[in-house]
Amino acid sequence: MKIEFLGHASFLLTDNSGYRYLIDPYESGGFSGRVGYDPIDIEPDVIIITHDHLDHCHTETIPGKFEVIRVSGGFAGVHFRSVSVFHDMHRGTKFGGSVDMKIFTMDGITFCHCGDIGELLDDPVKLDAIGEIDVLIVPTGGFYTLGPDGAAIVTRKIAPKLVIPCHYKTPKCGFDILPVDPFIQHFNDVKIINDSKVDLDVASLPTSCTCLVLNMRYG
Numbered sequence: 551m552k553i554e555f556l557g558h559a560s561f562l563l564t565d566n567s568g569y570r571y572l573i574d575p576y577e578s579g580g581f582s583g584r585v586g587y588d589p590i591d592i593e594p595d596v597i598i599i600t601h602d603h604l605d606h607c608h609t610e611t612i613p614g615k616f617e618v619i620r621v622s623g624g625f626a627g628v629h630f631r632s633v634s635v636f637h638d639m640h641r642g643t644k645f646g647g648s649v650d651m652k653i654f655t656m657d658g659i660t661f662c663h664c665g666d667i668g669e670l671l672d673d674p675v676k677l678d679a680i681g682e683i684d685v686l687i688v689p690t691g692g693f694y695t696l697g698p699d700g701a702a703i704v705t706r707k708i709a710p711k712l713v714i715p716c717h718y719k720t721p722k723c724g725f726d727i728l729p730v731d732p733f734i735q736h737f738n739d740v741k742i743i744n745d746s747k748v749d750l751d752v753a754s755l756p757t758s759c760t761c762l763v764l765n766m767r768y769g
Contacts, residue, residue, distance in 0.1 A: 551563060551564060551565050551566055551656055551657040551659065551749070551750055551751070552564045552747055552748070552749050552750070553685075553714075553747065553748060553750055553764075554746050554747035554764075554767060555714070555716065555746050555747070555764040555765070555766050555767065555769075556572075556575075556587075556590055556592075556746070556766065556767045556768055557576065557587035557588075557720075557722070557766040557767065557768040557769050558574075558576045558585065558587060558605055558716065558717060558723065559573075559574045559576070559600075559605070559606055559663075559665065559666070559687075559689060559716045559717045560572070560573065560574050560575050560576050560590065560606075561573045561574070561663070561687065561714075561716075562592055562594065562747075563656060563661075565626070565628065565656050565657050566657050567626060569595045569596070569625065569626045569628075570592065570593070570594045570595050570596075571594060571595065571596045571597075571598060571625070571628070571656075572590070572592060572594035572596070572597045572598070572612070572616075573597075573598045573599075573600075573652065573663050573687075574598070574599060574600055574605075574606040574607070574663070574665065575590050575597060575606075575607070575608050575609060575612055576590070576604070576605045576606065576608055577604040577605065577608035577611075578590070578608075578611070580604045580605055580608065581604070581605065581724070581725070583724060584723070584724030584725050585604075585605050585723070585724070586721075586722035586723060586724055587722050587723075587766070587768040587769065588768040589611055590611075590612055590768070591613065592612070592613075593612075593613045593614030593616075594612065594614070594616050595616055595617070595625065595626075596616055596617045596618070596619060596625045597609055597612065597616050597617070597618045597619070598618075598619045598630055598652055598663075599618065599619070599620050599650075600632075600649050600650050600651065600652055600663060600664075600665025600666070601637070601646070601648070601649045601650060601665050601666060603646060603666065606665065606666065620650070621650055628654055628655070628656050629654060629655075630652050630653070630654045631652075631653050631654070632650035632651060632652060632653070633650070633651045633653060633676055633679045633680050634648045634649070634650055634651075635648060635649055635651055635664075635665075635667050635668075635669055635671070635676060636648055636649070636667075636668055636669040637649050637666050637667075637668045637694075637695075638668035638669070638694075639668055639669060639670075644668075645666070645668065645694055649664070649665035649666050649667055649668075650665065651663065651664050651665055651667060651680070652665070653680060653681070653683070657750075657751070657752075658751075658752045659684045659685060659750055659751075659752060659755070660681075660682065660683055660684045660685070661683070661684065661685045661686075661687065662680060662683045662685070662686050662687065662708065662710070663687040664686070664687060664688045664689060664704070665689075666689055666694060666695045666717065667688065667689065667695060667696055667704065668694070668695050668696055669696075670696075670700055670703055670704060670707075671704050671707050671708070677707060677708070680708060683708050683709075683710045684710060684711050684712065684752075684755055685710060685711065685712045685713075685714065685750070685755075686705060686708055686710035686712070686713045686714070687713075687714045687716055688701045688704060688705060688713060688714075688715060688716070689701065689715075689716055689717030689718070690715040690716070690717065690718050690728070690730060690732075690733035691717050691718040691719055691725070691727030691728050691729075692727055692728050693725070693726055693727050694717075694725065694727065695717055695727075697728060697732075698728060698732035698733040698735075698736065699732075699736075701715070701733055702733060702736035702737075705736075705759065706759075709759065710759060711755045711756050711757070711758070711759060711760070712750075712755065712756065712759070712760055712761075712762050713737075713759060713760070713761050713762070714761075714762050714763075714764065715730050715733050715734070715761070715763060718730045718733070720766065720769050721769075722768070722769060730763060733761075734761050734763060736761075737759070737760070737761040739756065739758065739759070739760040739761065740760070740761045740763065741760055741761070741762050741763070742763045743762065743763065743764050743765065744765060745764065745765060746764055746765050746766055746767035746769075747764070747767075748762070748764060
């Protein structure tokens with residue numbers, strides 16, 4: 551399978567059968583221009599949404615016909631489930647309540663996309679509900695979400711084989727958040743790919759947690 555980082559928290563996953571799954575599409579130009587990434591021009595088969603903020607749930611300008619999964623659902627044998635977490639460290643009272651982290655297994659690899667998680671997962675019930683994860687996608691920019699330190703704490707608790715940071719400061723992001731560098735400094739094993747996409751399979755996954763940084767397609 552292939553995973554591609556489009557920008558902000560948006561990823562495109564293409565499974566071995568060629569189906570395309572778009573997670574958390576942003577609104578280009580949204581939030582008074584602070585979402586400066588180019589419009590997404592990909593035609594997905596399915597769009598998966600973690601929460602209803604327009605930098606994560608914009609479907610109106612996505613081309614083609616597609617299904618939308620918001621809480622749970624399946625497509626072509628891939629089932630998506632949610633674990634609800636708070637958007638901030640104030641039990642969701644600051645930035646809009648909760649986020650539905652998405653957990654799914656595709657081509658034998660189990661993913662967790664954290665959306666805009668803002669809590670440290672101190673509740674063991676939530677950790678148990680998440681389960682064993684191979685690839686964790688986590689926001690690291692802070693202010694609206696976990697920052698670099700908090701994201702590293704959550705990563706250690708979940709203990710994935712790969713962690714992919716997102717939702718951090720770039721030249722096309724006008725939000726007052728941090729760049730990716732403070733997050734990757736928490737890891738001994740860091741792999742920076744000079745491409746927006748990478749091929750993944752079960753055999754190629756590392757045995758211990760590696761931080762994988764992808765250049766953004768629209769970054």
